[in-house]
Structure formats: C-alpha cells, structure tokens
Amino acid sequence: MAEGAALRAVRGCLAAFPREARELGWPESVPYLDRPPSPLEFYREWVSPNKPCVIRNAINHWPALEKWTSAYLREVVGPKVVSVAVTPNGYADAVFQDRFVMPEERQMPFMDFLDIVEKKVTSPNIFYVQKQCSNLTEEFPELVCDVQPDIPWMSEALGKKPDAVNFWVGESAAxxxxxxxxYENLYCVVSGEKYFLLHPPSDRPFIPYELYQPATYHISEDGSFEIVDEKTAEKVPWIPLDPLKPDLELYPEYAQAKPLKCTVKAGEMLYLPSLWFHHVQQSHGCIAVNYWYDMEYDIKYSYYQLLDSLTKAVKML
Incomplete structure (x- = not known):
C-alpha cells in the first residue's frame, strides 16, 4: 500500500511539473525580435533561461538571400556529387513499422536533385539534402562565402564556435x-518557410519514448524500398508519436502537453535552445542553414537528466 501511494505521488509530481514550469517560465508563443541582440542580452534573456525566439534582421547582409536561386546553385554546385536522403514517405530518422528507420543516403549530382525538387523529373520518392555533421562546409564549400562561418554575437555569448554548420534543402513532403x-541551435531560413512545433524540456513526462531496432531504407531492383535491419546496432530510443496527429489512446499523457508553433520565413532566424523537442516541416524547395553550438552540460542538463530518469522509471512500474 505504501509503495502504491508513493508511486502515485511521484506520478502526480511528474504530471504537475510541466504545468508549473510552463506557468513560471515558458512563453505562450515564440517571441519575435526585430533585431539581433547583443551577446550579453542574448545570453541573459534567451540562452540562460533556455527560451526560444525568432530573430528578424539578423542575416539581411548575407549574399545568400539574393544569390541562392536555382540557377545560381546549378552554376556553382551543379554537377558535384552530394549526399541526398531518400525515403518513400518523407520521414527520415523516424519510427516506421516498429523500426527506427534511417534514409537511404544516395550519392547523386546536385543538379539531378534540383531537377526532382523542381518537378522537372518525377519520382515516387522524397528527396532531402539533410546530411548533418557540417555538410555545408564539408560538401558545399562553394556556398560558404555566401553566409557566415559562425554567428558572431552567438559565438561571443557562448564563448565558442559552432560544432557544425548544416545546409538543408528539399521537398515539402520531407x-x-x-x-x-x-545543441544551442540557430536555424536560418534563406528562402521559403520552415514550420516548427516545439516542446520545452519540462514536457518530457508527457512525451513517450520507446526502444526500436535500427534499420535503413534500401532501394531494391524493382525500384521499391525495403527496410533492412542494422542487426549489430543497439536499439535506439525514439519518440513514436506524431504531434500533428497524436494517437491519444496509445499516449494519453500527450493530451496534457501544450506545444508552441512558429513559422520562420526567409531572412529570419530561430533560436532553438538545447534539449527542446522539435518537429519540422517546410515549404517546397525551402533552403536553410543552421548552426550547432555545443550546449553547456551544467545544472540545466542535470535537471533534465533527473526528469528523464524519473519519467522512465515510473513508466517501468
């Protein structure tokens, strides 16, 4: 009886914590700033309290905003072979058929990828330039001069340079x-729009995680996809829930979560704080660059780890 009462008390605390954190600290919508902040202001108002914001007029000076047309990208990158994620459904690194499925990483000329995005060539599959690990500097160095190697006020605020600068472009179905x-993430949209759904770290008790066999999409001889298990790899913890159409019968706790939604337009930048859950969609052909700055593994990280561990432990009982 005492153990049952204690477990109910812990469940109650975990359910109450996200609501209290939301009332005390999180905004009801993502704020928009009309200018980039000073390093001190940015750290004090946004990084330290771990709050997101959209920043306007921060990348107006980038040549990419005007130069990165399809014609320019074809001229500068065109025939170069690059890594493209290909899936049958637009979901890369996602749960499908009780597997955590990674995309087929296809090597192809960038101009061929652009032909597919521009519908000059039809394909039943979904293509997305999304390889991370600083793919802008590693695979697209021809474009680096059109942006910045880092965001100076962010680098000064954090006292470090970004670990990676990533280049994203693809179809709306991706x-x-x-x-x-x-990571402390700065997401800069060069053309089109990105649509973000965000959850603060405190929503962890409402967000399900399960362990999945890792697998990869492979194209078969007839052009269809098959899912091939990575048999030697350990199981991957991932979120099975689709926040756009959550199955509340399977995951009733998610009904208590209150996600924030925001649209980031061309020329705007989203500061996405470390440990925030995010789901991302985009307009067709959207081009973006994001900067990953390693987070500080400080007391905020320790608090999140405690919350994560307690949530997992309660679900096991």
Whole structure:
C-alpha cells in the first residue's frame, strides 16, 4: 500500500511539473525580435533561461538571400556529387513499422536533385539534402562565402564556435520527426518557410519514448524500398508519436502537453535552445542553414537528466 501511494505521488509530481514550469517560465508563443541582440542580452534573456525566439534582421547582409536561386546553385554546385536522403514517405530518422528507420543516403549530382525538387523529373520518392555533421562546409564549400562561418554575437555569448554548420534543402513532403538535440541551435531560413512545433524540456513526462531496432531504407531492383535491419546496432530510443496527429489512446499523457508553433520565413532566424523537442516541416524547395553550438552540460542538463530518469522509471512500474 505504501509503495502504491508513493508511486502515485511521484506520478502526480511528474504530471504537475510541466504545468508549473510552463506557468513560471515558458512563453505562450515564440517571441519575435526585430533585431539581433547583443551577446550579453542574448545570453541573459534567451540562452540562460533556455527560451526560444525568432530573430528578424539578423542575416539581411548575407549574399545568400539574393544569390541562392536555382540557377545560381546549378552554376556553382551543379554537377558535384552530394549526399541526398531518400525515403518513400518523407520521414527520415523516424519510427516506421516498429523500426527506427534511417534514409537511404544516395550519392547523386546536385543538379539531378534540383531537377526532382523542381518537378522537372518525377519520382515516387522524397528527396532531402539533410546530411548533418557540417555538410555545408564539408560538401558545399562553394556556398560558404555566401553566409557566415559562425554567428558572431552567438559565438561571443557562448564563448565558442559552432560544432557544425548544416545546409538543408528539399521537398515539402520531407518532415523531421519529433526529437531533441544537445545543441544551442540557430536555424536560418534563406528562402521559403520552415514550420516548427516545439516542446520545452519540462514536457518530457508527457512525451513517450520507446526502444526500436535500427534499420535503413534500401532501394531494391524493382525500384521499391525495403527496410533492412542494422542487426549489430543497439536499439535506439525514439519518440513514436506524431504531434500533428497524436494517437491519444496509445499516449494519453500527450493530451496534457501544450506545444508552441512558429513559422520562420526567409531572412529570419530561430533560436532553438538545447534539449527542446522539435518537429519540422517546410515549404517546397525551402533552403536553410543552421548552426550547432555545443550546449553547456551544467545544472540545466542535470535537471533534465533527473526528469528523464524519473519519467522512465515510473513508466517501468
């Protein structure tokens, strides 16, 4: 009886914590700033309290905003072979058929990829330039001079340079499933729009995680996809829930979560704090660059780890 009462008390605390955190600290919508902040202001108002914001007029000076047309990209990158994620459904690194399925990483000329995005060539599959690990500097160095190697006021605020600078472009059907990163993330939209659904770290008790066999999409001889297990790899913890159409019968706790939604337009930048859960969609052909700055593994990280561990422990009982 005492153990049952204690477990109910812990469940109650975990359910109450996200609501209290929301009332005390999180905004009801993502704020928009009309100018980039000073390093001190940015750290004090946004990084330290771990709050997102959209920043306007921060990348107006980038040549990319005017130069990165299809014609320019074809001229500068065109025949170069690059890595493209290909899936049958637009979901890369996502749960499908009880597997955590990674995309086929296809090597192809960038101009061929552009032909597909521009519908000059039809394909039943979904193509997305999304390889991370600083793919802008590693695979597209021809474009680096059109942006910045880092965001100076962010680098000064954090006292470090970004770990990676990533280049993203793809079809509107390409969707990033709900997940979190251990980075302070600046997401800059060059053309088109990005649509973000965000959850603060305190929503962890409402967000399900399960372990999945990792697998990869492989194209078969007839052009269809098959899912091939990565048999030697350990199981991957991932979020099975689609926040756009959540199955509340399977995951009733998610009904208590209150996600924030925001649209980031061309010329705007989203500051996505570390440990925030995010789900991303985009307009067709949207081009973006994001900067990953490693987070500080400080008391905020320790608090999140405690919350994560307690949530997992309660679900096991």
């Amino acid at each position: 969707v990033t499933s709900l997940h979190k990163d251990h």
